[in-house]
Amino acid sequence: MSQMTDSHRLFLQAFMSRGILDAKEVKSLFRTSCEKFKTFIADNEEERRHQLTEFVITINNNIKPFHMEIKKGVSEEDGSNYYGLVNISESSITLLASDFTTNELDLFKKLVESIVDSDTGSVGSTDAINLVETLDKKMTRNDAQELLKKLESNKWIKVMNGQVSLATRAILELEQYIFDMFPAIATRCNMCKKLCLKGQSCDSCPVRLHFHCASKFFSRQEVPKCPASDCKSPWPRALPRKDTDQPISSQTDASSGGTSTQTRKRKAKS
Amino acid sequence: MPGGQYLIQLDLLFDIWLILIIRAKDRDGTTSSQAAGASQTMNQAVKAAASMDRGEMERKTNDLVQYLLIMDQKKIPIKKQDINKHVLKDVSKAFPIIFEKATERLSKIFGVEVVELQDKLKGSYILVNKLDVGEHNPAEIWPDEENAKTGLLMVLLSLIFMNGNVMEDTQMWHTLKKFGIEQDHHHEVFGDVKKLITQEFVRQGYIEIVRQTNTDPPVNEFKWGQRAKHETTKRKVLTFVCQIYNNDMEPRQWTLQWQDVLRSEGRQDDVEQVI
Known part of the structure; x- marks a missing residue:
């Protein structure tokens, strides 16, 4: 197993303090980590990418015994890549637990549940705060408001247009937890097979697709049809832009607003 | 923590003996009975560690590393008592040996040093970043x-x-x-x-x-x-x-x-x- 150098350690420390970074931040962090300790860094873009991959593999091999991993995740908003440091011990939320009190954690769990249970992958912020009523121990609405702010600044949740949804960091870290806890209502995207909270649904069968997965899939079809082989019903939803390299966030943000026509009651067996 | 870092390469037992001797010498007015007490603790630790199989030792060491990292995020000193209560449990007698191993891993992999606090806070530990990034912290490292x-x-x-x-x-x-x-x-x-x-x-x-x-x-x-x-x-x-x-x-x-x-x-x- 390759040994860690100071460059690896600095890179890892940044992940430990920030939790999640987007692809651009990772590249910049890689450069800084190498330059700080005079580690060779390739000029050639292709070589540098290869070097970065090796670098992350070395770190992951070294931190595996501690149930940690730097893992790639895809934003449900726009399909862009993120890298997060996650805890891989079974369905635990230990990493998250450290920053929060047990009561705060309970509220967060309730929030996760109601987001997973929603049709749009989001709940209104007032509803989120009202979850304090379901807690065993008391929490004021002000404290709940503060907690949401903290969760947002730590990139666990996303708050937009008064709607609270799980951010990429939470999905990366909690995907397994969500499948374990809510097997009846958690669905996978038909294309990428990962957890799908925000996306489009088929009218006639339980199939769901992430916005970015739908846009990739339907870009190859003249008339959009449900991807399930035993369904093939027409897919009457407005499609996100087809050039998936471009950010499609403006469209998906609008559609995740709650009243959208793109999502509808899921055929959840709950 | 005098000497701690330089001894890591040595054989584990010898290692801990030395640390104890150095610590004992460091403390002003250390009496021989204190030293004897320490060596007794050490004997127990060696015995306790010897009774653990390799896999269990690995698991406990790694659990301790993870626990220290998680607890350190709050930046509150971590108490030896809590380590025994939450991580080591029935093998808490082997504390000095498992702790030393965990300390070595934290240094080699994460670049952090475990420091025991003094005076009133004795028996509490903090993690200190060992990486010398110079006078200016790179902006992208910390939020x-x-x-x-x-x-x-x-x-x-x-x-x-x-x-x-x-x-x-x-x-x-x-x-x-x-x-x-x-x-x-x-x-x-x-x-x-x-x-x-x-x-x-x-x-x-x-x-x-x-x-x-x-x-x-x-x-x-x-x-x-x-x-x-x-x-x-x-x-x-x-x-x-x-x-x-x-x-x-x-x-x-x-x-x-x-x-x-x-x-x-x-x-x-x-x-x-x-x-």
Whole structure:
């Protein structure tokens, strides 16, 4: 197993303090980590990418015994890549637990549940705060408001247009937890097979697709049809832009607003 | 933690023996009975460790590494008692051996050092970053909110240091007012700033508040906490102060503080030259 150098350690420390970074931040962090300790860094873009991959593999091999991993995740908003440091011990939320009190954690769990249970992958912020009523121990609405702010600044949740949804960091870290806890209502995207909270649904069968997965899939079809082989019903939803390299966030943000026509009651067996 | 780092390569048992001897020597007035007590603890630890199989030893060591990392995020000193209670449990007798192994892994993989606190906080540990990234922390490493708190902390440590390593609370708050920080006012970035300074920073070990009862009325004095002494140096703080002065000042121009820096670095001879 390759040994860690100071460059690896600095890179890892940044992940430990920030939790999640987007692809651009990772590249910049890689450069800084190498330059700080005079580690060779390739000029050639292709070589540098290869070097970065090796670098992350070395770190992951070294931190595996501690149930940690730097893992790639895809934003449900726009399909862009993120890298997060996650805890891989079974369905635990230990990493998250450290920053929060047990009561705060309970509220967060309730929030996760109601987001997973929603049709749009989001709940209104007032509803989120009202979850304090379901807690065993008391929490004021002000404290709940503060907690949401903290969760947002730590990139666990996303708050937009008064709607609270799980951010990429939470999905990366909690995907397994969500499948374990809510097997009846958690669905996978038909294309990428990962957890799908925000996306489009088929009218006639339980199939769901992430916005970015739908846009990739339907870009190859003249008339959009449900991807399930035993369904093939027409897919009457407005499609996100087809050039998936471009950010499609403006469209998906609008559609995740709650009243959208793109999502509808899921055929959840709950 | 004297010697700890240099011994890591040696054989485990020998290792721990040496550390114990060095620690015993380090403490003034250590009696032979204390040393005997320590060696007895050690014997028990070796016995306890020997009764664990390899897999269990690995698991406990890794669990301890993970526990220390998680607990350190709150920046509150971690108690030996809690380690035994939450991680080691039935093998807590083997504490010294498992702890030493975990310390070595934290250093090799994460670049952090485990430091035991002294005096009242003995039996508590903190993690200290060992990576020397130079005077400027790269902006992309730590999140903004943390950076703001670190900034405030640097100001506090600077004030204390420039004032001769101790500052009365009334004077502290009076000075902070010039930075727009008032103890009874909600601060835009820090929120309840009084709580942050007198509770959070104190609990984390950055600041120590000592109550002087020999005056009337009693006054509270601000000092550097133990974590501050491990995470930064007087030289770094003085350099920081000079930067605030737009680099118009050189560290050595602050004669008293410069002497303090040199003394803290064990350069007594140079101190006399300054005078």
